[in-house]
Amino acid sequence: MALCKDVVENIMGYVEAELDDKTLEELEKHLDECPECQAFVRTYRRMLELTGKLGERTFVSPDVRKRLKEFLKSKLKS
Numbered sequence: 001m002a003l004c005k006d007v008v009e010n011i012m013g014y015v016e017a018e019l020d021d022k023t024l025e026e027l028e029k030h031l032d033e034c035p036e037c038q039a040f041v042r043t044y045r046r047m048l049e050l051t052g053k054l055g056e057r058t059f060v061s062p063d064v065r066k067r068l069k070e071f072l073k074s075k076l077k078s
């Protein structure tokens with residue numbers, strides 16, 4: 001069973017459709033019943049759209065990925 005933190009940890013793979021079937025299935029099950037994570041995914045997608053870089057791999061350097069993850073984690077907690 002996926003938890004909110006699993007959604008946060010896998011958000012990149014989720015929106016980029018890079019997760020394996022099992023992880024994806026568990027996250028989607030969680031998303032179905034967690035409005036917070038639904039909002040989180042929407043916010044994340046919007047951020048990517050705003051930067052206009054969705055699908056452009058170069059945007060997600062390991063450094064950016066790390067900072068984005070930390071930002072989103074703090075956002076989810078508040």
Ligand SMILES: [Zn+2]
Nearest residue numbers: 003004034037
């Ligand atoms: Zn959740």
